[in-house]
Amino acid sequence: MTSTVVTDVRPWGGPLSDVVLADGLITGIHPAGTESIDASTETVSGRGRILLPSFADVHVHLDSTRIGLPFRPHTGVPGVWGMMLNDRDNWRHAERSMEHRVATTLESAIARGTTQVRTYAQVDVDADLERLDAVLAAREANLDRCEVEIIAFPQAGLLREAGSIDVLDRAMARGADVVGGIDPCALDRDPVRHLDAVFGIAERHGAPVDIHLHEPDQMAKFSAELIVERTRALDMRGRVTISHGYGLGRLPEAELRALLEQFRDLGISMATVAPQAPLPTHLLDEYGIALGLGQDGQRDYWSPYGNTDMLDRTWQLAFTNGFRRDDDIEHCVAIATVGGRAVMGRAAMPARGAERPGVGVGDPADLLLVAGDTVTAAVMDRPADRTVIFHGDVVADALELTDGSRA
Ligand SMILES: [Zn+2]
Structure with a gap:
C-alpha cells in the first residue's frame, strides 16, 4: 500500500500534526515529527498550514x-x-x-x-x-x-x-x-x-x-x-x-x-x-x-x-x-x-462546534492546505498559499493545477 504523509499541518488550526493518506482515505494522524518516513513514502510539505476538508x-x-x-x-x-x-x-x-x-x-x-x-x-x-x-x-x-x-x-x-x-x-x-x-x-x-x-x-x-x-x-x-x-x-x-x-x-x-x-x-x-x-x-x-x-x-x-x-x-x-x-x-x-x-449524500451534516469534521481517520483524503493563523484568519485573508489534495494525490498548488494544464 503506497501512502503519503502530509507533514506539519494543523487540522482545523489545531496542533501541528503529520497526516497519513492511503487508498484515498486519511489513515493516521500523529503529532508532527513522530511519524517514521522512509524513502518510499511520498510527502507533502504542510509548512505549518491549516488542514481542512476540500x-x-x-x-x-x-x-x-x-x-x-x-x-x-x-x-x-x-x-x-x-x-x-x-x-x-x-x-x-x-x-x-x-x-x-x-x-x-x-x-x-x-x-x-x-x-x-x-x-x-x-x-x-x-x-x-x-x-x-x-x-x-x-x-x-x-x-x-x-x-x-x-x-x-x-x-x-x-x-x-x-x-x-x-x-x-x-x-x-x-x-x-x-x-x-x-x-x-x-x-x-x-x-x-x-x-x-x-x-x-x-x-x-x-x-x-x-x-x-x-x-x-x-x-x-x-x-x-x-x-x-x-x-x-x-x-x-x-x-x-x-x-x-x-x-x-x-x-x-x-x-x-x-x-x-x-x-x-x-x-x-x-x-x-x-x-x-x-x-x-x-x-x-x-x-x-x-x-x-x-x-x-x-x-x-x-x-x-x-x-x-x-x-x-x-x-x-x-x-x-x-x-x-x-x-x-x-x-x-x-x-x-x-x-x-x-x-450529495456522502457525509453527515456537522453541527456547529462539531469536532473538526472531515479530517479524521477514515475521512476521504480530499483536503485543502491553506495558510493562516486560524481558520477565521484564512477565511478573512483568503490566501493564495493553498495545496489541494483529491483522493490522496496533490492536484493543485498555489492556485494552479499541478499537471500544468490551464486553470
Ligand atoms: Zn442557480
Whole structure:
C-alpha cells in the first residue's frame, strides 16, 4: 500500500500534526515529527498550514459562465424569464465554446480548493442537450481531480414551451445524475403539474431531485409543502434538495419550524449561494438540516459576480450572516466543505462546534492546505498559499493545477 504523509499541518488550526493518506482515505494522524518516513513514502510539505476538508460546491452553473473571458456590460432584465431570454440570446455567441468555458471554470474551481461539485446543466428546447454534453465532457476530463454530479436543469420551466419535459427526461438518460426543477408556482404557474413531472422523471431514473426555489415566503412555503408530500409519497428520504429557498427564511418562525421538522424527518437538504438575505443558518443547524454552499452562475449573462473561489464564497456566507465569532465562521467552512458532501449524500451534516469534521481517520483524503493563523484568519485573508489534495494525490498548488494544464 503506497501512502503519503502530509507533514506539519494543523487540522482545523489545531496542533501541528503529520497526516497519513492511503487508498484515498486519511489513515493516521500523529503529532508532527513522530511519524517514521522512509524513502518510499511520498510527502507533502504542510509548512505549518491549516488542514481542512476540500470544498464541495453544490450549487454551481458550470454551463453559465464567462470565467476567463472579457467582462461585458450586463444586459439582463429583472425576473427569471427575462434573464433566461437574455442568456438564450447570448450564450452561443461567446468568444470561446461552451465546452471550453465549462472546463476552464471547473478547473479554476479545483485549483482553488474544490474537489466535489454538484453542477447544473441547462436543458431546454433551445439548448436541447448541447450544454449538458459540455458539462459531461468537462467531468470526464477531470475525473482524476474532482467528483462531479450533474443536475439536468429546466431553467425555462417545464410547462411554458412544448417539449421541455421530454428534453429533461432525455438528459437523465444521457448521463445527468439529478433531476432539477424551478419555481413551480412563479415560473410554470402550475406547481402540481411541474412537480409531478420532476418527481415522475426522478422515479423513472432512480435519481435525486433538486428544486430551485426563488419564490417569496408564502408561495415558497406552498411549493415546499408539495415537495414534502412527494418526497414522502415516493420514499425519497435524503434524496431531495431545495436550492436557494430564501423566501422560507422570511416566514413567521412557527411556520418555518413546522416546515423544518418535516425537512428533518425526510432528510430534505438545502443549498445556498449566500445571498444578501441569508437562510436562517442557526435554525437549520438546530434541526440538523444538511446545508451546502455554491457559487451559482459566474460572470455570466445573469450576473457579474462569482470567481470560482469557494473560500471567497465562504467569506460571503459569514458576512451575510453577520458572523464574528470563530465558532460561527468555522461552521461556515464546515457548510462549504462537509455540508456540501452531506447534500450529495456522502457525509453527515456537522453541527456547529462539531469536532473538526472531515479530517479524521477514515475521512476521504480530499483536503485543502491553506495558510493562516486560524481558520477565521484564512477565511478573512483568503490566501493564495493553498495545496489541494483529491483522493490522496496533490492536484493543485498555489492556485494552479499541478499537471500544468490551464486553470
Ligand atoms: Zn442557480
